Amino acid sequence: MNRRIGVPLFVIVLSAITGGCAKDEGPLFIPTPQPPGEPIDTAYFSLEVVPIFIEHCWVCHPDMGGLDLSPTAAHASLVGVTSTNHAPAVRVVPGDPMASVLWHKVSQSTEYGLPMPPNETYLSSSELQTIRNWIEQGAMDN
Ligand code: HEC
Numbered sequence: 001m002n003r004r005i006g007v008p009l010f011v012i013v014l015s016a017i018t019g020g021c022a023k024d025e026g027p028l029f030i031p032t033p034q035p036p037g038e039p040i041d042t043a044y045f046s047l048e049v050v051p052i053f054i055e056h057c058w059v060c061h062p063d064m065g066g067l068d069l070s071p072t073a074a075h076a077s078l079v080g081v082t083s084t085n086h087a088p089a090v091r092v093v094p095g096d097p098m099a100s101v102l103w104h105k106v107s108q109s110t111e112y113g114l115p116m117p118p119n120e121t122y123l124s125s126s127e128l129q130t131i132r133n134w135i136e137q138g139a140m141d142n
Contacts, residue, residue: 029107029128043134044142050074052127056117067091075141078102086112094139097132106131 061069066084097103105116
């Protein structure tokens with residue numbers, strides 16, 4: 001009798017614990033609020049985002065995770081492209097960082113496996129802000 005209810009109860013308790021933890025752990029990054037009336041700081045993909053990839057990511061991408069972050073391929077490899085390892089999630093959803101695998105990876109959320117870069121050389125807050133602004137502003141190829 002006890003054994004029969006033991007397993008389902010264990011599963012319920014376990015999912016309550018893990019579900020609870022996942023909810024509490026937000027990304028470490030806290031976006032800087034935009035002061036009212038300030039002009040928007042436009043994020044440029046080629047001038048600001050690509051250099052971050054070259055400095056921190058290019059050594060592994062191409063071609064780890066099937067992702068090429070080299071300057072000529074990065075935009076087409078990210079925006080609207082389904083993740084290799086975390087499908088059906090999309091690498092970058094224009095306008096929506098929280099739906100983008102890229103944002104979760106760089107902001108050290110563990111939602112989609114290993115944070116990026118995986119070797120504990122995290123991106124700085126200003127680099128994260130640039131990537132977040134770029135996604136929020138429509139992930140343009142500008
Ligand atoms: C030391 C090697 C290494 C570095 C440096 C690195 N990555 Fe990765 N990356 C990987 C590996 C391995 C995977 C596949 C495993 C996974 O998805 O977690 C991956 C997967 C990814 C994915 C998911 C790809 C998919 O479609 O599933 C994204 C997005 C990503 N990396 C972004 C980045 C960014 C942005 C940087 C730089 C800030 C970076 N990575 C730096 C090794 C690296």
